[in-house]
Amino acid sequence: MQVEKFYYDNRIVKNFAYATILWGVVGMLAGLWVALQLVFPSLNITQYGTFGRLRPLHTNAVIFAFVGNGIFMGVYYSLQRLCKARMFSDKLSKIHFWGWQLIIVAAAITLPLGITAGKEYAELEWPIDIAITIIWVVFGWNMFGTIIKRREKHLYVAIWFYIATFITVAVLHLVNSFELPVTLFKSYSWYAGVQDALVQWWYGHNAVAFFLTTPYLGLMYYYLPKAAQRPIYSYKLSIIHFWALIFLYIWAGPHHLLYTALPNWAQSLGVVFSLMLIFPSWGGMINGLLTLRGAWDKVRDDVILKFMVVAITAYGMATFEGPMLSLKSVNAISHYTDWIVAHVHVGALGWNGMLTFGILYWLIPKIFKTELYSKKLANQHFWLGTLGIIFYAVPMYWAGFAQSAMWKQFTEAGQLKYSFLETVTYMKPFYAMRSLGGTLYLIGALIMVYNIIKTVKKGSLVADEATEAAPLQKEFKPHSSEHWHRKIERRPVQLMVFSLIVILIGGAVEMIPTFLIKSNVPTISSVKPYTALELEGRDIYVREGCYVCHSQMIRPFRSETERYGEYSKAGEFVYDHPFQWGSKRTGPDLAREGTGNLKKSDGWHFRHFRDPSSMSEGSIMPAYPFLLENDLDISNTKAKIKAMQTLGVPYEKGYEEKAIEDLVSQSLKISNNLISDSILISPKKEVIALIAYMQRLGKDISIDKP
Amino acid sequence: MSVMIILIIVSILVALGFLLAFLWNVKSGQYDDDYTPSIRVLFEDESKSLSSTNNNQNKS
Numbered sequence: 001m002q003v004e005k006f007y008y009d010n011r012i013v014k015n016f017a018y019a020t021i022l023w024g025v026v027g028m029l030a031g032l033w034v035a036l037q038l039v040f041p042s043l044n045i046t047q048y049g050t051f052g053r054l055r056p057l058h059t060n061a062v063i064f065a066f067v068g069n070g071i072f073m074g075v076y077y078s079l080q081r082l083c084k085a086r087m088f089s090d091k092l093s094k095i096h097f098w099g100w101q102l103i104i105v106a107a108a109i110t111l112p113l114g115i116t117a118g119k120e121y122a123e124l125e126w127p128i129d130i131a132i133t134i135i136w137v138v139f140g141w142n143m144f145g146t147i148i149k150r151r152e153k154h155l156y157v158a159i160w161f162y163i164a165t166f167i168t169v170a171v172l173h174l175v176n177s178f179e180l181p182v183t184l185f186k187s188y189s190w191y192a193g194v195q196d197a198l199v200q201w202w203y204g205h206n207a208v209a210f211f212l213t214t215p216y217l218g219l220m221y222y223y224l225p226k227a228a229q230r231p232i233y234s235y236k237l238s239i240i241h242f243w244a245l246i247f248l249y250i251w252a253g254p255h256h257l258l259y260t261a262l263p264n265w266a267q268s269l270g271v272v273f274s275l276m277l278i279f280p281s282w283g284g285m286i287n288g289l290l291t292l293r294g295a296w297d298k299v300r301d302d303v304i305l306k307f308m309v310v311a312i313t314a315y316g317m318a319t320f321e322g323p324m325l326s327l328k329s330v331n332a333i334s335h336y337t338d339w340i341v342a343h344v345h346v347g348a349l350g351w352n353g354m355l356t357f358g359i360l361y362w363l364i365p366k367i368f369k370t371e372l373y374s375k376k377l378a379n380q381h382f383w384l385g386t387l388g389i390i391f392y393a394v395p396m397y398w399a400g401f402a403q404s405a406m407w408k409q410f411t412e413a414g415q416l417k418y419s420f421l422e423t424v425t426y427m428k429p430f431y432a433m434r435s436l437g438g439t440l441y442l443i444g445a446l447i448m449v450y451n452i453i454k455t456v457k458k459g460s461l462v463a464d465e466a467t468e469a470a471p472l473q474k475e476f477k478p479h480s481s482e483h484w485h486r487k488i489e490r491r492p493v494q495l496m497v498f499s500l501i502v503i504l505i506g507g508a509v510e511m512i513p514t515f516l517i518k519s520n521v522p523t524i525s526s527v528k529p530y531t532a533l534e535l536e537g538r539d540i541y542v543r544e545g546c547y548v549c550h551s552q553m554i555r556p557f558r559s560e561t562e563r564y565g566e567y568s569k570a571g572e573f574v575y576d577h578p579f580q581w582g583s584k585r586t587g588p589d590l591a592r593e594g595t596g597n598l599k600k601s602d603g604w605h606f607r608h609f610r611d612p613s614s615m616s617e618g619s620i621m622p623a624y625p626f627l628l629e630n631d632l633d634i635s636n637t638k639a640k641i642k643a644m645q646t647l648g649v650p651y652e653k654g655y656e657e658k659a660i661e662d663l664v665s666q667s668l669k670i671s672n673n674l675i676s677d678s679i680l681i682s683p684k685k686e687v688i689a690l691i692a693y694m695q696r697l698g699k700d701i702s703i704d705k706p
Numbered sequence: 707m708s709v710m711i712i713l714i715i716v717s718i719l720v721a722l723g724f725l726l727a728f729l730w731n732v733k734s735g736q737y738d739d740d741y742t743p744s745i746r747v748l749f750e751d752e753s754k755s756l757s758s759t760n761n762n763q764n765k766s
Contacts, residue, residue: 082747154743164724171720175712195709202713222747231744238744240735246724250717266710497712 004151004471007464008035008080010367015459016073017360019101023357025068026108027061028442028582035057035435037622038586039428042614044174047630048112049451051622052545056123057111062120062348065104067212068379070356072100072139074219075162077363079146082222084469088145103128115185115387115636116579118542119200121207122176126187129177136173136579140166151469161218164246168210176203182643183636187538190647192535192572194261201583202253208344209249212352213315217245217284220312223359224291233290243281248277255326258335259555260581261570265326271587274326281319288312299332301593303378310386314350318343336551336585338427340395349389349441357385357448364452370459377451381444386439392434399430414542414564420588424527425618458626479611515677524571527700529649530693532637532659533666539640540627540686541580549586549621564594565698572700575649587621592698602670603677605691627687632667 035050044050080087087093106128110116116123124132143166147159176199189196233237251547254262254270259654286656289312292299299305321343325334334340365372372378374489406426409417530538541547554560558566568591573579592598600608607614610628612621639657655662664683671683682688731737 152746154739154746155731156743156747163727171716199709199713202717225744225747231747231748235744237742239740243724243728247721248721426740444759486760576711 002471003468005466005468009076009087009093009463010461010465011463012087012090012097013363013367014610015077015097016069017364019097020066020069020073020356021360022062022454023065023104024353025442025445025449026065027058028438028445029348030058030061032435032438032442034194035431035438038431038620039435041620042620046534047114047626048622050090050544050624051114052548053112053114054605055247056120056545057108057703059121059249060111060123061104063105063207063211067216067348067352067356068100068104070352070359071165071211071215071219071263072096074359075143075221077367078158078219078222079143079162079366082148082152082159083146084152084467085146085150088142088149092142096135096138096142096490099131099138102380103131106131110185114543116543116545117179117187117189118580119176119189119196119481120547120583121204122173122200125185126177126179126181127184129173129179130544132173133170133177136166136170140170141394148434151472153472157235157242158218158221158360160242161214161221164242165210165215168206168214168246171209172203172206176200179654180643180647182639183306184468186192186636186640188640188643188647189578191577191579192647193576193671194570195577196576196579197255197257197260197573198262198266201256201517202250205253205256206250208347209252212347214246215354216442217242219359220284220288220308220355223311223355223362224308227302227358227362228292228295230291230295232465233287237283237287239289241280244283245277245280248273248280250327252277255331256583257581258326258328258331259557260553261568261573266573268328271326271328272419275323278323281322282316285312285316285319291317293627296336297554303382304358304362305553307354307361307385308486310382310389311351311355311358314346314354315586316390317350318347321346332557333404333580335555336583337400339394339431340424342400342586343398345391345396346393346571349385349392351573352438353441354385357381360448360452362626364455365459367462367465368456369462370455370457373451373454373458377447381451384440384444384447384688388437390437391440392437392645395433395437397483399427399434401528402428402430407563408549408557408564410559414558420563421616421618424587424597424620425452427618459522496511524569524701527572527574529644529651530696531666532655532663533689533692534696535640536632536634536637536663537691537696538580542578543695544624546590547580547582549584551579551582551585551589554589554593555706560589565596566590566701567644569701572698575644577644577649586645590694590697594695596696598698599695601677602673602691602695603679605680605694606674606677606679608685609687609690624687627690628681630686631684632686632689634663637663 033043034051034055037054047053077091102126107124110125110128111123115125117129118123127211143162147155147163178190178199182422191199221238223234251273252270254266255274255365256270258267258271260267290311292305299309324330325340325343334343359380361372389460403423403426406423406455407417407420411417491626552568554564554567561567572591573581593600604615606628608616612619613623613624637659638656640658641651644652645656666686667683670688671681674681
């Protein structure tokens with residue numbers, strides 16, 4: 001058989017590698033900055049720089065920009081070699097690369113501007129969502145094209161991890177991003193309340209699974225054997241754990257909603273699958289670590305292997321912790337605390353970060369045909385990174401456990417021992433220590449940047465790496481005149497993928513609206529839609545990212561009902577597009593902020609927004625003076641009410657016409673209230689709407705006398 | 707909670723897709739050999755007789 005000559009495309013790998021490094025540093029800087037904001041609230045500078053707007057920037061940058069580009073870098077290098085073929089199309093590679101970077105830039109601009117869909121890790125607004133879909137399809141097209149024209153019959157296990165990543169992320173993104181646009185930069189989630197929460201965490205958990213885990217396992221299966229120069233411990237195990245992992249992962253999402261208003265059976269389903277996940281997860285970890293059996297002396301000398309060993313160990317720890325956190329009794333303690341922040345950072349800094357660094361140190365010298373500039377600097381990076389993770393995680397575990405214990409502590413007389421504020425001020429030293437850990441990790445990454453720049457300068461890029469391989473033998477010769485469908489029949493994988501996509505889009509478009517609108521009939525008759533002003537206030541709440549620090553979901557524990565009031569019911573959230581349950585209590589729960597013993601006067605809220613520490617000494621909440629200056633934008637109020645009606649919110653007939661009138665009269669009421677509290681403010685300001693929303697929270701089923 | 711029906715259908719569809727892929731894998735002999743693939747990835751396929759280039763001229 002004739003051997004074919006061809007060339008691997010290394011330039012695209014280099015581009016993705018540079019992007020990985022650049023966005024990695026940006027994402028880590030953003031992380032350090034928001035960590036410092038929790039220690040020094042005065043670092044919340046201007047309305048574009050508050051914690052609520054910057055934390056989504058940090059998470060999006062790290063997940064989708066740093067790890068995202070890391071995935072593409074690793075896939076584009078390994079896929080070509082595993083398939084013995086150049087990438088399917090250079091043009092698609094280019095579109096993929098620049099498209100993805102543009103999406104990142106769009107995110108970096110819109111998030112500080114407060115343009116957000118208000119769902120964690122899916123904050124980007126609908127035009128960017130569409131762009132993501134298109135670029136993701138380009139990636140898949142390029143990947144499947146390469147797989148189809150491969151010269152190696154066997155699909156190495158890493159490729160299966162890549163395929164699973166592509167398909168599942170596409171499905172998750174499509175289902176979770178179902179939203180109704182109001183303007184170019186504002187949309188409402190098609191789902192409401194508890195349904196929105198379930199979809200969001202089905203997405204959220206699988207984003208962890210199929211964006212941060214499966215692609216990186218694929219990378220591990222390629223780069224670890226390469227770096228160690230020995231085969232993976234058990235290829236059989238890799239196949240078994242791959243299939244087990246993808247079949248189990250997709251059912252685990254509800255463990256993010258334990259003890260919430262989600263139906264109990266769904267919670268239990270999530271718990272069972274989360275527990276089972278430990279087996280395939282550890283299958284991967286064990287397979288990785290045992291690959292180094294008998295070669296641990298190599299780990300002593302080879303810095304790349306050190307990075308990879310720490311990464312795999314962190315993966316093992318995080319995937320042991322995950323199932324444990326999914327146990328309801330553990331979750332009762334850990335949920336809403338910094339314990340979860342520690343957990344995700346062991347995964348992000350340890351597993352994703354360290355593996356990315358290891359791959360970069362291995363790959364950059366390879367494609368530049370040179371040696372790494374300095375092994376010593378790489379070693380320093382390794383130790384700074386590892387210490388950084390420890391200095392980050394330990395204070396956060398401590399903080400999480402301590403805060404939870406304080407929240408639940410009662411005095412002998414049966415009263416809550418600590419006010420919420422006391423638990424916040426107790427956290428400050430831990431937040432400071434955590435920033436130190438983050439700083440170490442960032443310094444390590446900067447050392448890597450220097451090391452890589454020097455390495456690149458030393459070598460020269462082999463843009464098109466020559467190689468040769470025998471073509472894949474065709475097993476079947478088609479007849480000259482055959483039915484067109486026969487061609488499709490011979491392509492089972494493509495057929496599967498395309499039919500799946502078609503079914504999903506068709507099914508989603510058809511089912512979601514009808515299904516969901518019907519079920520928005522309230523189950524609690526006293527629950528009423530938001531007034532126009534409250535809706536505008538709620539949109540400000542979403543815009544400012546309040547959900548990043550405040551939950552709106554009281555769990556049925558005495559320690560919570562005592563502190564916040566009656567536990568939350570599913571029926572209370574039927575008009576919440578999107579839901580705002582949150583997942584972290586850096587500040588107190590707000591589900592019943594407008595009612596019971598939590599109720600504060602309009603004046604209190606006004607002063608608190610202007611300067612939180614003036615009302616709660618030691619508060620670490622950002623000040624929002626700009627809410628007192630900005631006029632409320634009411635140009636879209638009517639469109640918003642109409643959108644809500646489309647989504648099935650039962651406003652009385654013709655309310656959209658009266659909306660502005662109603663909004664003005666409610667604003668006047670509040671500003672008059674403020675006057676009696678000796679505060680003079682125009683009723684047109686944004687803060688009025690936000691106060692209206694605060695005072696509305698929890699009111700629907702309150703037992704207060706009117 | 708009708709959204710659960712959607713999520714379950716979608717999840718099962720995805721799982722079914724993967725199941726078909728798995729069956730195809732087994733049937734087409736992808737898993738007949740569960741040892742050599744792990745060795746094969748270790749071979750560098752770079753060839754000494756061919757020259758790599760630093761530009762975009764040569765592609766396959």
